[in-house]
Amino acid sequence: MTQDRGLLLVLSGPSGVGKGTVCAALRPRMEELVYSVSATTRTPREGEVDGVNYFFKRRAEFESMIENDELLEWAEYVGNFYGTPRKFVEDTLASGRDVILEIEVQGALQVKEKFPEGIFLFLAPPDLKELRSRITGRGTETEESIRNRMMVAKAEIELMDHYNYVVVNDEVDKACERIQAIVTAEHLKKERQIEKYRHWIKEVF
Amino acid sequence: MTQDRGLLLVLSGPSGVGKGTVCAALRPRMEELVYSVSATTRTPREGEVDGVNYFFKRRAEFESMIENDELLEWAEYVGNFYGTPRKFVEDTLASGRDVILEIEVQGALQVKEKFPEGIFLFLAPPDLKELRSRITGRGTETEESIRNRMMVAKAEIELMDHYNYVVVNDEVDKACERIQAIVTAEHLKKERQIEKYRHWIKEVF
Numbered sequence: 001m002t003q004d005r006g007l008l009l010v011l012s013g014p015s016g017v018g019k020g021t022v023c024a025a026l027r028p029r030m031e032e033l034v035y036s037v038s039a040t041t042r043t044p045r046e047g048e049v050d051g052v053n054y055f056f057k058r059r060a061e062f063e064s065m066i067e068n069d070e071l072l073e074w075a076e077y078v079g080n081f082y083g084t085p086r087k088f089v090e091d092t093l094a095s096g097r098d099v100i101l102e103i104e105v106q107g108a109l110q111v112k113e114k115f116p117e118g119i120f121l122f123l124a125p126p127d128l129k130e131l132r133s134r135i136t137g138r139g140t141e142t143e144e145s146i147r148n149r150m151m152v153a154k155a156e157i158e159l160m161d162h163y164n165y166v167v168v169n170d171e172v173d174k175a176c177e178r179i180q181a182i183v184t185a186e187h188l189k190k191e192r193q194i195e196k197y198r199h200w201i202k203e204v205f
Numbered sequence: 206m207t208q209d210r211g212l213l214l215v216l217s218g219p220s221g222v223g224k225g226t227v228c229a230a231l232r233p234r235m236e237e238l239v240y241s242v243s244a245t246t247r248t249p250r251e252g253e254v255d256g257v258n259y260f261f262k263r264r265a266e267f268e269s270m271i272e273n274d275e276l277l278e279w280a281e282y283v284g285n286f287y288g289t290p291r292k293f294v295e296d297t298l299a300s301g302r303d304v305i306l307e308i309e310v311q312g313a314l315q316v317k318e319k320f321p322e323g324i325f326l327f328l329a330p331p332d333l334k335e336l337r338s339r340i341t342g343r344g345t346e347t348e349e350s351i352r353n354r355m356m357v358a359k360a361e362i363e364l365m366d367h368y369n370y371v372v373v374n375d376e377v378d379k380a381c382e383r384i385q386a387i388v389t390a391e392h393l394k395k396e397r398q399i400e401k402y403r404h405w406i407k408e409v410f
Contacts, residue, residue, distance in 0.1 A: 122395065128405040157402055165390065166398035178393055185370065185390035188383055190327070193371035197362055200333040 006093040007186055008115060009100045012108035013123030014156035018169045022123060023102040025172045034092045036101040042080040055085060073110035105156050112162060119186055122163035126170040211298040212391055213320060214305045217313035218328030219361035223374045227328060228307040230377045231384060239297045241306040247285040260290060278315035310361050317367060324391055327368035331375035
């Protein structure tokens with residue numbers, strides 16, 4: 001029998017919701033989960049290892065990856081390219097392991113176009129009023145800047161519609177438990193289980 | 206904001222797989238879960254309470270429930286009718302609580318026709334070879350009877366295709382954990398969460 005393919009989990013959500021914190025807290029809880037490694041054109045920092053922290057690429061290499069559709073998503077940020085190599089994800093899934101990708105909302109939508117069978121998790125703030133008071137309460141921003149940030153937050157929350165699940169980040173531990181339950185449930189979906197039984201039926205009967 | 210509707214969980218699977226045991230083991234683990242109460246035409250036994258153990262009905266009453274489409278499924282068994290009243294399920298779901306219905310495979314398919322939005326869980330044996338040796342190993346049955354039982358088991362397993370999830374009953378505790386994960390995940394589905402956020406967006410922005 002062939003090995004079951006892993007699941008691609010895409011963890012996203014509005015900026016400031018705590019994606020990085022939740023993703024880090026998942027590591028000890030789900031040790032079998034593989035974290036996607038990004039490609040970048042920025043210079044490696046002291047101690048960073050190619051293929052572990054990032055796949056470090058020259059600009060021409062990265063551009064050819066874009067052209068050859070070798071990235072599930074990419075973006076330019078302060079003069080450098082960042083992206084998610086499709087091959088690393090595909091190879092890991094083929095080996096039967098689940099992959100998690102932590103990413104901004106815009107990048108997640110790109111991934112969904114190229115990889116619609118992924119499980120898209122929208123990490124959401126527990127309360128929008130709190131989000132508003134966090135944005136207005138800093139006291140350092142102009143009214144226009146507050147209005148802009150609120151518009152962005154609103155637009156990001158409306159993108160929730162493109163996701164499979166909404167995980168409220170009220171407490172990091174609870175958010176992790178919810179994600180673990182989703183991963184368990186997704187593996188139990190009939191579509192993922194029935195082949196095994198069809199195979200057994202042929203063998204046994 | 207209106208109360209979220211509960212989920213209808215339908216726990217089914219081939220005979221002998223352990224549906225009753227798993228369902229009983231879920232009670233202390235998921236105290237908020239409401240167990241569907243069946244209607245029956247059989248005589249109440251000592252201590253049985255109407256509306257708790259069963260809804261006890263006269264034959265004519267039961268037949269009129271069938272005619273008026275008031276049952277999600279029904280069957281006749283040794284001269285008595287048994288069925289699942291739709292009203293109890295609907296009222297409980299409307300109050301925001303989840304309902305579980307433990308039922309034979311044929312009944313589950315009837316429920317699916319009338320209530321496709323239910324979550325259909327197929328409780329499966331961990332190993333079909335074990336199922337075969339359990340059937341053949343009793344030593345009391347004729348070859349024809351063994352063949353018949355195997356045919357039934359095969360047909361029941363093929364019905365897995367109509368379900369949403371496959372829960373292996375290798376250990377009762379593990380089966381319960383899987384069911385709990387599925388219920389958690391189903392509540393987190395975007396379709397069930399997004400209205401709350403749409404409402405908040407209107408309120409806050």
